[in-house]
Amino acid sequence: MFGRGLRSLSIASLVLVTSAFALVFFYAPNEADQGFVQKIFYLHVPLAIVALSGFVAGGVYAVRYLQTGDRAHDLRSYVAIHLSLIFGIGVLATGSIWAKASWGAWWVWDEPTLVSFLIVFLLFACYQPLRFSIDDPERQARYAAVFAIIGGAFVPLNFLAVRLAESLIHPRVLSTTGGAMPGEMRLTFLISFVAMVCLFVTLWKYELASKHASMRLRALKRSLAGDEAAGPLARTAAPTQI
Amino acid sequence: MTPALPLDDAGPYVAGAYLVFLALILLYVAIMATKLARIERELVELSELAERRREAPAEEQEEPEAVPR
Numbered sequence: 596m597f598g599r600g601l602r603s604l605s606i607a608s609l610v611l612v613t614s615a616f617a618l619v620f621f622y623a624p625n626e627a628d629q630g631f632v633q634k635i636f637y638l639h640v641p642l643a644i645v646a647l648s649g650f651v652a653g654g655v656y657a658v659r660y661l662q663t664g665d666r667a668h669d670l671r672s673y674v675a676i677h678l679s680l681i682f683g684i685g686v687l688a689t690g691s692i693w694a695k696a697s698w699g700a701w702w703v704w705d706e707p708t709l710v711s712f713l714i715v716f717l718l719f720a721c722y723q724p725l726r727f728s729i730d731d732p733e734r735q736a737r738y739a740a741v742f743a744i745i746g747g748a749f750v751p752l753n754f755l756a757v758r759l760a761e762s763l764i765h766p767r768v769l770s771t772t773g774g775a776m777p778g779e780m781r782l783t784f785l786i787s788f789v790a791m792v793c794l795f796v797t798l799w800k801y802e803l804a805s806k807h808a809s810m811r812l813r814a815l816k817r818s819l820a821g822d823e824a825a826g827p828l829a830r831t832a833a834p835t836q837i
Numbered sequence: 838m839t840p841a842l843p844l845d846d847a848g849p850y851v852a853g854a855y856l857v858f859l860a861l862i863l864l865y866v867a868i869m870a871t872k873l874a875r876i877e878r879e880l881v882e883l884s885e886l887a888e889r890r891r892e893a894p895a896e897e898q899e900e901p902e903a904v905p906r
Contacts, residue, residue, distance in 0.1 A: 616855070632847035635854045642858070685861050689854040696850035798865065805869055808876050816879065819886055 598804035604797040611790035615783070623783040635693040637783055641791035643686045643712065647750050649679030649795060650719055654747015657740035666837040669736040672743050673834055674802045676722050678795060683716045708765040711757045718746050726832040736834060810836055 619637045626633035656672035659665070690709065691701045703709060725742055729735040776784065813828075814836075828835055 630847055632850055634851045638854060638858055681861065681865055685858050688857045688861075692850050692854045692857070696847060794862075798862075801869060805872055805876070809872070812876055812879050812883070816883055819883060819890075 596804075597800055597807045601797070601800050601804060604793065604800060608790070608793045608797040611786065611793050615787040615790040618783040618786055623779050624777065626780075629697060632693065632696040635689055635696075637787040639686060639689040639693055640784070641788040642682050642689065644788065645791045645795045646679045646682035646686055647712075647715065647754065649675050649682060649799075650715065650750050651747045653679065653719075653743045654745075654750075657743035657747065660736065660740045661744075666736060666834060669740065670803060670806060670834045670837055671799075672740065673726070673832075674799055674806065676719055676743060676746075678799055678802065680716070680719055680722075682795065683712075683719070686712065687716065703765075706765050707757045707760040711753050715746075715750055715753055718749065722746070723832040727830065730830060732835055806833060807837065 615637065619634050623634070623637070625631055626636075653672045653676035656668045656675060660668035660672060690712075694703060694709075695701045722739065722742055726735050726739045729738055
């Protein structure tokens, strides 16, 4: 059900990520101002865009869950947010390393882009504890969906607010007026972005397939060996049935 | 224009950023692999259970039906 196309997606991810890294280090020229350290851009920015899009996707699936009551959408929303949090850790780590190299500080608190991403990350970091705190699976899914929708709607609003705010040091590369990346840099960035999207979708489907297999296995155990053999269902943040 | 950081100084930062990403993905895949191993283990247990049931004599599985008088 969820694992369809996983093999081809995995191969595509491997090829794309390898190609992207090869382009970053052997094709894209060094940026005139920052030099070699700007290579972090091809990792940090696609990771950030994909992580934020994943939060929005979590919100979209939450809407679909509330519309249809289909628990598969709750699972999709949960996994999208879970993966976005992992990608978010990557964004914060790579961003901090880049900041230290370029600005001499691991973190700059008065920079809207950095702080806004941290706020979004911390907001969604509450998603799993919220789910964990609710015992009833039906209520858990419903409350989590409401949270995911509000959080998901907050992401573009937050992005817009940051764009409108005056940036102090964080560059605005992808804008209608700025940017002007040379062809080699633009191509490398695009391949890196597609690679990151492909990797996200692959891991998303991978985790969905794993969770679904686990649920089906539990149901099978219950029907074959009875409730006692299956044991009591431990409280978990993840959806337990679809 | 001279870059802000020369290559020798920038190298460890760039390597660090890419290694962090790689480590994160590897850690995630490793955690998923342990979950997959658990699923496989449970699947083996269930197959053994199903096998034992199949091998059990049919008379033990079926309850004798009550014949109405």
